[in-house]
Amino acid sequence: MQSRKKVLSVESMNPNVKGIKLPIADQLVKRAEELQQDLKQGGEGRPFSEIMKCHIGDLYGMGQKPITFVQQVAAICAYPELLQSASMPEDSKRKAQSILQGLEGFGIGGYNLSYISYSIPEKVAKFIERRDGGIPSNPRNIVTYHGATLCIRSVMGLVATNEPLKTGVLVPVPHYPVYTNALVLADVVKVPYQLDEGNDWVLDVQELRRALQEGREHCIPKVLCIINPGNPTGQVQSRKCIEDVIRFAAEESLLLFADEVLQDLVFGAGHDFHSFKKVLFEMGPKYSSRVQLISCFSISQGFIGEYGLSAGCIEYVNIDPLVMDCTTNTITPGHPTVLGHIAMDILMAPPLPGDPSYHSFMEEKQRTIESLAENARLMEEIFCQVPGIYCSPIRGSMYAFPRIDIPEKAVKQAQEEGMEPDVFFCYKLLEETGVILAAGSAFGQAEGTYHFRLTFLPPKKKLKTILQSIKDFQKKFLEEYS
Amino acid sequence: MQSRKKVLSVESMNPNVKGIKLPIADQLVKRAEELQQDLKQGGEGRPFSEIMKCHIGDLYGMGQKPITFVQQVAAICAYPELLQSASMPEDSKRKAQSILQGLEGFGIGGYNLSYISYSIPEKVAKFIERRDGGIPSNPRNIVTYHGATLCIRSVMGLVATNEPLKTGVLVPVPHYPVYTNALVLADVVKVPYQLDEGNDWVLDVQELRRALQEGREHCIPKVLCIINPGNPTGQVQSRKCIEDVIRFAAEESLLLFADEVLQDLVFGAGHDFHSFKKVLFEMGPKYSSRVQLISCFSISQGFIGEYGLSAGCIEYVNIDPLVMDCTTNTITPGHPTVLGHIAMDILMAPPLPGDPSYHSFMEEKQRTIESLAENARLMEEIFCQVPGIYCSPIRGSMYAFPRIDIPEKAVKQAQEEGMEPDVFFCYKLLEETGVILAAGSAFGQAEGTYHFRLTFLPPKKKLKTILQSIKDFQKKFLEEYS
Structure with a gap:
């Protein structure tokens, strides 16, 4: 056998594929995972007891409640025997039945x-x-x-x-x-x-x-x-x-x-x-x-x-x-x-007025949207008290992208450590508070400005803790590096 | 506003994207859909009463039965309230519970x-x-x-x-x-x-x-x-x-x-x-x-x-x-x-011996594999009686790729109609029997040979009808064009 180089290597692969960045494997997320493991072992000496995630838009992963009607219809479609179940509401069964008919009797496993x-x-x-x-x-x-x-x-x-x-x-x-x-x-x-x-x-x-x-x-x-x-x-x-x-x-x-x-x-x-x-x-x-x-x-x-x-x-x-x-x-x-x-x-085609699930469906829908609206207000309110954090009004979505002041001294230290200044900020925040944000540089930002993305999906009480942690941290951070 | 050409057109699009072929939208499938609609209207004068599909490997769409344990666990995970249901077997609930724990309590809707x-x-x-x-x-x-x-x-x-x-x-x-x-x-x-x-x-x-x-x-x-x-x-x-x-x-x-x-x-x-x-x-x-x-x-x-x-x-x-x-x-x-x-x-990690669902899981697994094995034998048996169809022994998968004789006269007529000869064969078969196969030319074949792909997933009785239809058709086809 001839001795040859491997045909597929970092050098030989498609340069476009090589150029893509891994969204979930960045250094912050990896570090958060390490900290999570450490906390499971007791996390001695850490100034926080849990990792608080607000870096991705994971509605249910952040603690919002799923819509019951969706869950029920999905379950019945997955296991049509449940059409016989007395504990499922009639309209969930009706919706599932009509979907299953559309699947021509072959269930959710078929090509359909x-x-x-x-x-x-x-x-x-x-x-x-x-x-x-x-x-x-x-x-x-x-x-x-x-x-x-x-x-x-x-x-x-x-x-x-x-x-x-x-x-x-x-x-x-x-x-x-x-x-x-x-x-x-x-x-x-x-x-x-x-x-x-x-x-x-x-x-x-x-x-x-x-x-x-x-x-x-x-x-x-x-x-x-x-x-x-x-x-x-x-x-x-x-x-x-x-x-x-x-x-x-x-x-x-x-x-x-x-x-x-x-x-x-x-x-x-x-x-x-x-x-x-x-x-x-x-x-x-x-x-x-x-x-x-x-x-x-x-x-x-x-x-x-x-x-x-x-x-x-x-x-x-x-x-x-x-x-x-x-x-x-x-x-x-x-x-x-x-x-x-x-x-x-x-x-x-959600439940209609008069259907047994109509009220709960609408309530659950409203609950999610209202809790986001409330959380957005809470966030604006807290951030506008924090020197060095500037948050534009939030009209929708589940995200905010506040700008942060990063003192020259911190920028310099970040550069010495080979990090973007906003990544440095988020890294420090994580180490001191357990809060994980997404650093602004991955999203693009005007030259010389720094940001983070935060999702305001977490339940209000937890979001309050998160915002308070960011607030306290920013104060210390500005003091430390000014 | 200047009058300009549309920026995205067949001429201007990425030539690689333009070069891809639509697997499910080919002329045979489209024609089968038309026939299906016609049959729903009564299908007067048609020599068949249903479209019999064996052109794609759609296990459940072809009538095989799903594995109950998978259905149950999926349903419980979709709607965790079902953990309380008395009608679900204990090990389905146990498996679902352990999966839900792995989902950290956020259910199947989260990023996880x-x-x-x-x-x-x-x-x-x-x-x-x-x-x-x-x-x-x-x-x-x-x-x-x-x-x-x-x-x-x-x-x-x-x-x-x-x-x-x-x-x-x-x-x-x-x-x-x-x-x-x-x-x-x-x-x-x-x-x-x-x-x-x-x-x-x-x-x-x-x-x-x-x-x-x-x-x-x-x-x-x-x-x-x-x-x-x-x-x-x-x-x-x-x-x-x-x-x-x-x-x-x-x-x-x-x-x-x-x-x-x-x-x-x-x-x-x-x-x-x-x-x-x-x-x-x-x-x-x-x-x-x-x-x-x-x-x-x-x-x-x-x-x-x-x-x-x-x-x-x-x-x-x-x-x-x-x-x-x-x-x-x-x-x-x-x-x-x-x-x-x-x-x-x-x-x-399927159910283990001793688990309540073990026997039904194994039985259902065997049922699927055995029915495929039986179907494969049936197919070989029937095809080897048909002049002009040659089927290699089937050792696995859910597909066969028999070779067919297409007489010179039929090849010529196909060319006149702007079709590959094997597409012509499948088209004729569909019109006369309602059976839809996948024509060999989409898979590649040695120069001058013709094939079709057939999946032997349909239940034995239906498969028999399909094979008999192909057999009768091929006889007539050879006569007509020789």
Whole structure:
């Protein structure tokens, strides 16, 4: 046997794959795991007794309660014998029965292509029509997917070409890290535009224009991504802003990719959610007949936060059916499971007034949204008392992205330790309080500014403890390094 | 507003995405759907009263029965109130309870990263050690995935480079169509090697050598894919064959990609399943320390055919941890759902002797495997009576790939109608009998030969009707066109 090098190595692998960053394996999360293990052994000498997570948007993992109706229908569909169970409410059984009929008697383990490819898109289309005040939605333009990561990667892959220059994609800064990896993997160029932090993270068309112009110097910008409600920034864009963006996209021939996965979680008074689809069609055929739009939402990040079941869907507007077919094929290999579709089914067609589960369903839905609204208020209230932490008002989502002062001395020490200053801040916070945040640098931030992303999902009492810990820590941190 | 062309069109999209074929939307399936609708309206004048599907490996969709224990545990995990239910067996509740504890009390809707990233890989590693007679398996080298399509695409993406020539991948002919799309999408070159149909689809190293040599003229072959048990061919490769392949891969510095998703379904006497991992390690450190291997299996295609829950896993051998990390990140966006992991959990640690569910679990497992074995025998028996149909012995899987004679006159007519001759055959069969098969050309076949893929999953009685229909049709077809 000849002595040869291994065929697959860090040097020889696809450079795009090599360029992606591991979202959950960063040093902070690894350190938190070590600390967790240490605490299990007693954690002697630690100034805290538990790791408090608020770095990822894990609705149920953070302690929110799942929707009972979803649980019941899922359980019956998984084990149809439960249709005989006296302890299940009648409408849960009815819903499950109707779903099982749609599965043609083969249960949730089968391919169920007809349910997935026809029934669910029809229900989604009806839901979208209700949401958008009657603007038609065609099931033919709808496809379901397994998770936003795969969806974003597919769309980026779809537009990627190399001739005569690489494709460019306009992405807000900050944005959640899935975008960075999707762009690297698809080998397209990131064209960053800044959200206006001084103005509650509003999207300013002047800034889009600047970014586009700059981008055109080294790539061919084709797509404009908007994340609304914002992740990590928690803003909800105004109708006027969306109109401006649509006009801009029309003028500049950009495909709009509207990431609306957080659309259910909006609670700022006077800051309603407006879908791009609705606004586009209300602007009349001059726009609605030509602007290309791909919008997506998800059951993983709404009030039905069934990340563990996992499903989302895309609506295409003004996309050639042949392109849709090809795209769909890159999105659907990560098809949601049948149970993910079932949760989607419930979200699209929830219990109606008069159904036994109607009240509890609505109550549980409200409970989740109200607890988030309350938590957001609590957070703003506490942070505005903390010198060196600046939090824009939160209108929706489950995230905030406060800016933090990091003294020059701390910046220097971070550099000496080979860390971004915001990572250094989060690292110190973790070591002293057990609170784990996501450092701002993974999301992008304006030069010389520092942030962290925090989810306000934890139950109010725990969130209070977390916020108090951050407050106390920041005071000490500023003192120590000033 | 300037009048511009749409930015995303068939002309402007990524040519790799454009090149992928839609597996489920082909003309036969579409026609079958139309016929189905017509039958619902009465189907007047049709010579059949139902569409009989045997074109996809949909275990439960074809009428096999799911495993009760899996259904029960899934239902309890979905709705933990059922832990109080008197009608659930004790061990189902115990298993569900232990899983729910692993989910840290947050249920199946949460991210559950610790369960997914640590608990399950540990259980999989133990399962692999049992399967492979004690050869160690390290959980660090295991990652779970949502579906084989995504897994295959990720691995192809991983090895894709352009310098100085494109990467080549050796793929058996025939192979299931997922491979074709994965190669196109990753922009790597298919280097086909023929399985030896005359010799029960055996894999011959001489043929590998020929294919490799030919491939090296226009690309850099880096990966050798083996599908064992075969899809669509239903063979099970011998231990000697696997040893030869491993020696060949070592000599030629090829990464082995062993697609073993069908490993549970083996029933040919004297044709046991041998995992590449086991054989590699039994060949000693000369091979086991250097041959790079990525092997995968699935819960969607075994006796737990929970396609609708969907989960599979990969084991890496001799792959740099940095490469594994990057690869994992391209595989996991389509992470299986928590319920998929739960089904995997059960497959890895099924009920033990003495547990209340042990007997029914084993019985149901045997029932599925035995019914497949019986069906395979029935199929061989019937096909060997049909002039113009030649079926190799089936040792495992759920598929067969019989060769068919298509008379010159029929070939000509197919060409006139712009169809592959085998598609023409399947189309005619569908119109006259209602039986839907997968035409061989989507799988690749030796020049001038024609095949179809048929799954023998349907219940025996229905399968008999299907086989009889094919038999009668082939007779008429040969008469009509000779």
